[in-house]
Amino acid sequence: xxxxxxxxxxxxxxxxxxxxxxKAIESLLVEKKLLDPVAVDKLVDAYENKIGPHNGARVxxxxxxxxxxxxxxxxxxxxxxxxxxxxxxxxxDMVVVENTPEVHNMVVCTxxxxxxxxxxxxxxxxxxxxxxRSRAVIDPxxxxxxxxxxxxxxxxxxxxxxxxxxxxxxxxxxxAGTEGLSEEELAKLVTRDSMIGVGLPKTPN
Amino acid sequence: MNGIHDLGxxxxxxxxxxxxxxxxxxxxxxxxxxxxxxxxxxxxxFNVDQFRSAIEQMKPAEYLxxxxxxxxxxxxxxxxxxxxxxxxxxxxxxFEALSKGTH
Numbered sequence: 327x328x329x330x331x332x333x334x335x336x337x338x339x340x341x342x343x344x345x346x347x348x349k350a351i352e353s354l355l356v357e358k359k360l361l362d363p364v365a366v367d368k369l370v371d372a373y374e375n376k377i378g379p380h381n382g383a384r385v386x387x388x389x390x391x392x393x394x395x396x397x398x399x400x401x402x403x404x405x406x407x408x409x410x411x412x413x414x415x416x417x418x419d420m421v422v423v424e425n426t427p428e429v430h431n432m433v434v435c436t437x438x439x440x441x442x443x444x445x446x447x448x449x450x451x452x453x454x455x456x457x458x459r460s461r462a463v464i465d466p467x468x469x470x471x472x473x474x475x476x477x478x479x480x481x482x483x484x485x486x487x488x489x490x491x492x493x494x495x496x497x498x499x500x501x502a503g504t505e506g507l508s509e510e511e512l513a514k515l516v517t518r519d520s521m522i523g524v525g526l527p528k529t530p531n
Numbered sequence: 532m533n534g535i536h537d538l539g540x541x542x543x544x545x546x547x548x549x550x551x552x553x554x555x556x557x558x559x560x561x562x563x564x565x566x567x568x569x570x571x572x573x574x575x576x577f578n579v580d581q582f583r584s585a586i587e588q589m590k591p592a593e594y595l596x597x598x599x600x601x602x603x604x605x606x607x608x609x610x611x612x613x614x615x616x617x618x619x620x621x622x623x624x625x626f627e628a629l630s631k632g633t634h
Contacts, residue, residue, distance in 0.1 A: 342630075344601060348560045350625035351608060352567060353634070354617055366566030373565070374555050415573065436539030438586070439599065448565075451553045454599045456544040463539045472547050487539065490579045 373448050379518035381412050382445035382495060386521065387512035389422075390500040400424055403495065407445060417444035417493060421486075424497040425523070429482045432470070432523030433494040434462035440488035442495050446521060453522070463487065473524040496523040503530055534587050536594060561600040568603045577610045585609040 355361035385407055389396040399406040403420035407413065420442055423431040435441065436459050441449040452458050462469050466483045470476070477483065486494045498520040504512060507530065519525025538544070556562045571577065585606035586594075594602065611617040628634035 344604070345558070345560045346626055346629045347604060347608070347622075348563050349629055350622055351604075351611065351617070352563055353629075354621055354625055355567065355611075358616070360616065361567060361570060365570055366563060369566045369569055370556070370562045374562075415569070434539075437536055438583075448555050451557075451599070452547050452549055455548065456538050456541075456595065457547045460538040460541040460544045461547075469547065473549060490583070 373443075377443065378447035379445075379516075379521065380513070381410075381447075382442070382518070382521045383513040383516035384410055384509075385412070385445055385495070386497055386516045386527075387509045389497055390504075390512050391509045396497075399497065407495075412444040414444050416440070417442050419492050420445070420495060421492060422495050422497050423484070423486060425499045427481075427499070429484060430477055430523065431484045431486060431494075431496045432462065432466060433486045433488060433496060434459060435488040436460070436463055437489070440490055440493060442493035445495055446518060450518070470524060473519065475524065475526060496521050498523075498527045501527050501529045534591065534594075536587055536589075556600075560604075561598075564600045564604045564607065568607050571607065571610075576614065576616070581610055581613075582606050585613075 352361065352363070352366075356363055385399065388410065389399050395406065395409075398409075399422050403422040404413070404418065406422075407417070407420055423433075425431055435453070439449050439454040441453060458469065463485055466485050467477065470483070488494055498516065500512075501515060504515065507515075511530075515528040515530065517525050517527060520527045556565065572579075572582070586602050588609065589597075589602065589605055593605075597605070608617075608622060612619050612622070625634060
């Protein structure tokens, strides 16, 4: 954890109290046969190790390589993303917003942490914390600068506030010099942050 | 409800803690809370509106001082009590017993 050690955003703040509260509720639910602890393990493993931004990267790489797919993706994000097998909880209604030379898109959830799980996995901690949520909508260029992104003043910045029903994915601009690359090679250039809109894709070496 | 959770446009929350090495879960408490919560949600024990409502019942100071998964834990406890799955007393007694090492 870097900058904000003074803030109480860490578990070490009240470690024993929280972990005991978690144990209390889990043990009661298990005793009442309302919860299978193995199912908890499996779910945690899926979101810790399997579902992540590599899914979204495949979607973006395909959109970069296949103009017909790109059209379908921008027309009906949920359906086009399902073509690659990604769907389900927190991705039921997807809108894909495309970056262009004129427009840069970025995504926030000012109320909480709405985020497209099937394509990006669980959100990073900063996405769920007050500094990003409060400032993305009033000072997007300042926020982008903190992420190391400086856009030309002439470029319009659009900020999309997610909600419980609707989730956004940014389709970044395809980097220059990638003409000969395969979808697989392109996917490696697509970062999580570029699909939230707080970063840009990597460029080929 | 226009409460403390509605953070859009507020000032004074400081710099963004951009740490690319941050893990998805920072502790076992976060892992268990996430798993229990999603299973209860997927099992239809409560819906997203009830979840929001439970979070919005948190005291403003508590909301800002606690971590993200503590909000979820708060919501899970609140909803289990509200729908009669558990009582507040059961939760308190178990917490007590666990802290004294008697469970």
